[in-house]
Amino acid sequence: MGFPNTAPAGPPDTASEAEAPDGGGYFPLFDGVSLSGWRTVPRVYGTEYPGGPSILELFDRRGLARPAEPEKHAAHWFVEDGVLVGEQDSPGSGYGGYLVSEQAFGDFELVLEMRPDWPADTGVMIRRRPDTWEGFQVLVDHRPSGGIRGFFGNGLASFSAVPFAIDAARDADGRPVGLIADDPATSVEPVTEDKRARLKYAADVEDFLKVWRWDDWNELRIRCVGTLPVITTWVNGLKVAELDTASLDSPNYDPDAVLGVLSERGHIALEVHDNDAMFGEARWGKGAQCRWRNIRIKDLTKEEAR
Numbered sequence: 001m002g003f004p005n006t007a008p009a010g011p012p013d014t015a016s017e018a019e020a021p022d023g024g025g026y027f028p029l030f031d032g033v034s035l036s037g038w039r040t041v042p043r044v045y046g047t048e049y050p051g052g053p054s055i056l057e058l059f060d061r062r063g064l065a066r067p068a069e070p071e072k073h074a075a076h077w078f079v080e081d082g083v084l085v086g087e088q089d090s091p092g093s094g095y096g097g098y099l100v101s102e103q104a105f106g107d108f109e110l111v112l113e114m115r116p117d118w119p120a121d122t123g124v125m126i127r128r129r130p131d132t133w134e135g136f137q138v139l140v141d142h143r144p145s146g147g148i149r150g151f152f153g154n155g156l157a158s159f160s161a162v163p164f165a166i167d168a169a170r171d172a173d174g175r176p177v178g179l180i181a182d183d184p185a186t187s188v189e190p191v192t193e194d195k196r197a198r199l200k201y202a203a204d205v206e207d208f209l210k211v212w213r214w215d216d217w218n219e220l221r222i223r224c225v226g227t228l229p230v231i232t233t234w235v236n237g238l239k240v241a242e243l244d245t246a247s248l249d250s251p252n253y254d255p256d257a258v259l260g261v262l263s264e265r266g267h268i269a270l271e272v273h274d275n276d277a278m279f280g281e282a283r284w285g286k287g288a289q290c291r292w293r294n295i296r297i298k299d300l301t302k303e304e305a306r
Contacts, residue, residue, distance in 0.1 A: 025299075027298075030293070041098045041131070042074045043095070048155070049155065049257070050257040050261045070095060075095065083115075085289050086122070087289045087290075094275035098125070098270065102267075107300035108298060109223045109224075111220070113219050119284065120142050120273075121273035122140045123138055123140045123271045126138065126268055127229065127263075133155050136245065149233045149235055160195050162241070163199060167180055177214070181205045198243065199243055200243065219234075227264050228255050228258065268297075
C-alpha cells in the first residue's frame with residue numbers, strides 16, 4: 001500500500017541532514033549526578049486543541065474514568081549510577097508526570113540515549129510550555145501498538161503522525177524478548193494511512209527493527225527547526241520520521257492557533273505516562289522505568305544567526 005507525501009521505503013538513511021552527534025557545539029542537559037536544570041511537573045490535562053474542549057470532557061465522552069487528583073503526583077524522578085530514571089509515583093499507582101527543562105530552546109538538535117522497560121509509554125516533548133501541557137511530542141511508546149519516533153500533539157489537536165507501530169515478540173513462557181511489527185488485525189492503535197501520510201518522511205518498520213537494540217541503550221536524535229518547526233528524528237543513525245508542523249493536515253489542527261499558544265522557544269520534557277482504562281498496565285507496567293543518559297543539545301538558533 002502506498003502513502004501520499006511519504007518517501008519510499010529504502011535502506012537506513014544516515015545522510016548528514018544534521019551534523020553527526022559527536023560533532024562540536026553540544027552541551028549537556030543532564031549532569032549525571034542530579035536533577036539540576038530540571039523540575040518535576042504533574043501530568044495535568046488541558047484542552048484538546050487551542051480554544052477547544054477539555055481533555056477531561058473527552059474522557060467523559062469515551063466513558064473513561066477521570067484521573068483522580070493528578071496534580072498531586074509528578075512521577076518519581078531520580079539519578080542512579082549516572083542514569084536519569086523515571087517511574088510512576090508510586091510504582092504501580094498509575095500516576096505519571098514530566099521532567100521539564102528549566103531552560104527554553106528555539107532551533108536545536110537534541111541527542112540522548114534511552115532504555116525503557118517493556119511496557120513503558122514515554123516520550124520527549126519539545127517546544128513545550130513551562131506550566132501547561134501543550135507541545136510537540138516525539139513518541140517513545142515502548143508498549144503494545146506503540147508508535148516509536150513518531151509524533152503527537154499534546155493540546156494541539158492530539159494529532160498522531162507515526163511511521164509504524166511495534167509489539168513485543170515473546171518466548172514460550174510469554175516473556176517479551178524483542179520487538180516485532182504490530183499486527184494491524186489485532187492492534188489496539190493501528191497505524192492508519194492518514195497517520196502515516198501526515199509525515200514528510202516515514203521509515204519502514206523492518207529497517208527500524210534492524211537497528212533497535214532490545215533491552216539495551218538506543219540513541220535518539222531530534223532536530224527541530226523553524227517557527228512552526230520541521231521536526232526530524234533518528235534512532236541509532238536511522239532516519240525514522242519527519243514532520244512539518246506548518247503544513248500538517250489533521251482534524252482540528254490549526255497552525256495559526258498553535259502559534260498563538262506556543263512560541264518560537266519552548267522547553268524540553270521527558271515523560272512518564274499515566275495508566276488509563278483503555279490500556280491499563282499495558283501502557284506502563286507495574287514497576288517499569290524509563291532511563292536516560294548522555295542528554296546533550298546543540299543550539300541551532302545561534303548558528304543560524306552567524
